[in-house]
Amino acid sequence: MPHPVPYAVTYAVVPYAPGAGPSAWPEGLRRIARPEVLERWGAVDRTPHAPRLLAVPGDGGWAAAALVTARPGTAYAKIVDAVGDVPAAARAVVAYAEEQGLVQVVWEGWTVSGEDAAAAGFAPLRPPLPGGTDEPVGPRTGYVRWTAGEGVAEPAYYRQSTHFSCGAVTALLAQVRAGVVRPEALGREAELTLWRDATNFPACEPVGLGVAVRRRWPSSSVEVFLDTEEPVLLDHLDGDEREWRAVLQRASRAEADRLGVPVHGRRLSLAELREAVEAPGRCRHVLLLVSLATMQGFDVPHWVLCHGAVPGAVVVEDPWFNTAAGETWVDAHLLPVADASLDAMSLFGGEVRVRGAVLIDGA
Known part of the structure; x- marks a missing residue:
């Protein structure tokens, strides 16, 4: 059922079926998400992180949606991408996080601009330090919004280059x-x-x-x-x-x-x-x-x-x-x-x- 939220946004939590392919995704999502975004969403098995879609209804369909994941046992939600009416999608995710008692929302910078992220109350993350391997670390940018407390000072991030260091x-x-x-x-x-x-x-x-x-x-x-x-x-x-x-x-x-x-x-x-x-x-x-x-x-x-x-x-x-x-x-x-x-x-x-x-x- 849709949830009324404090930002005058109504959203629904829609199951995400990884690996099902674009044809199995809701029509409302396919109408507002670019094919390359959906392709990236389905390129890996996100099942361990309980992927879900937060959909904001609009006239005759979906006005916005966000793919949201998180590690088990943690207190954050991650926006992989927001599509359609991006501000509305961001507001829905923040409201969802607050309802779930989560302390933080992060946003991968695959498609969101710094301006849109800032307008939604998100601060830019420091880019990671160069690692010791050629394996990609993800998007070049990321953003964070704390929903509890004032947050903490941000250190540098570095990815270990071996499985044991x-x-x-x-x-x-x-x-x-x-x-x-x-x-x-x-x-x-x-x-x-x-x-x-x-x-x-x-x-x-x-x-x-x-x-x-x-x-x-x-x-x-x-x-x-x-x-x-x-x-x-x-x-x-x-x-x-x-x-x-x-x-x-x-x-x-x-x-x-x-x-x-x-x-x-x-x-x-x-x-x-x-x-x-x-x-x-x-x-x-x-x-x-x-x-x-x-x-x-x-x-x-x-x-x-x-x-x-x-x-x-x-x-x-x-x-x-x-x-x-x-x-x-x-x-x-x-x-x-x-x-x-x-x-x-x-x-x-x-x-x-x-x-x-x-x-x-x-x-």
């Missing part, structure tokens, strides 16, 4: 935001050099990552939180493959003690995490180890950078996104993750779930 990239992004590293210095060489110093082959475990950060930037205050003394991220290994990595983790703990890096044998609470990134006058960041099971559908450990908070959500930078599901850098940048979701996804391991975090204070 997320820990190094989040540390580098934290130091770029703190002014310790120049943005132009962030590239594949910097990424892989720090990864080589931090890796447990191929993953970066919390203590090793914290030690690598302290060695690289001795003036930065670093603390590690890990509520186990056992080796971590080794559940998929056994025998000698597990043991030699465990030796390296014990060596990292010894190095942390030598360098004066505190390793707290307890879980960093969500309240403590929020307090850290919200501290006024401080430039504090939390590198947090999460499982991608909720957001991407596979239980793989992954580092994200927590750098701000808004009511009900922590704002992170995710250095990886899934192009096969239609994601672009706009999904992974300034990403608000609902508190309860982040609390759940930041537990990893086997039968005993633990949390790993590295707190960097750049103040």
Whole structure:
């Protein structure tokens, strides 16, 4: 049923059938959307992100529509494109986001102009830093509108160039935001050099990552939180493959003690995490180890950078996104993750779930 919304716009949520082809799309959509836009919409399987159409009715058909998606477990909605009466489509999406309790709407800049985005209350996002691969990152522009709170200061975005260097990239992004590293210095060489110093082959475990950060930037205050003394991220290994990595983790703990890096044998609470990134006058960041099971559908450990908070959500930078599901850098940048979701996804391991975090204070 159509929903009355605060902007004198009525809209309907229409199921989107990916892969069905243009002939299966509603006639109202085909009348207002250019063929190349519909072709791009159907070029990937967006099913993991619950794609839906928000349609604004007009005289004898649709006046406007927007394709909207979002990662599961998050607190945002993404406009892939708005067609027809673009301002009306944008108003409908913002109203929908507010009704759903979402804190943010982002807009991929495939077809929208900066002027139209600004008129709808959206601010331009900083373009991503050049990455270390030739894989496209999506549109050159993107836009954001916060629906809860005042938003957070925007850091630079950089996409990791390998499947295993997320820990190094989040540390580098934290130091770029703190002014310790120049943005132009962030590239594949910097990424892989720090990864080589931090890796447990191929993953970066919390203590090793914290030690690598302290060695690289001795003036930065670093603390590690890990509520186990056992080796971590080794559940998929056994025998000698597990043991030699465990030796390296014990060596990292010894190095942390030598360098004066505190390793707290307890879980960093969500309240403590929020307090850290919200501290006024401080430039504090939390590198947090999460499982991608909720957001991407596979239980793989992954580092994200927590750098701000808004009511009900922590704002992170995710250095990886899934192009096969239609994601672009706009999904992974300034990403608000609902508190309860982040609390759940930041537990990893086997039968005993633990949390790993590295707190960097750049103040």
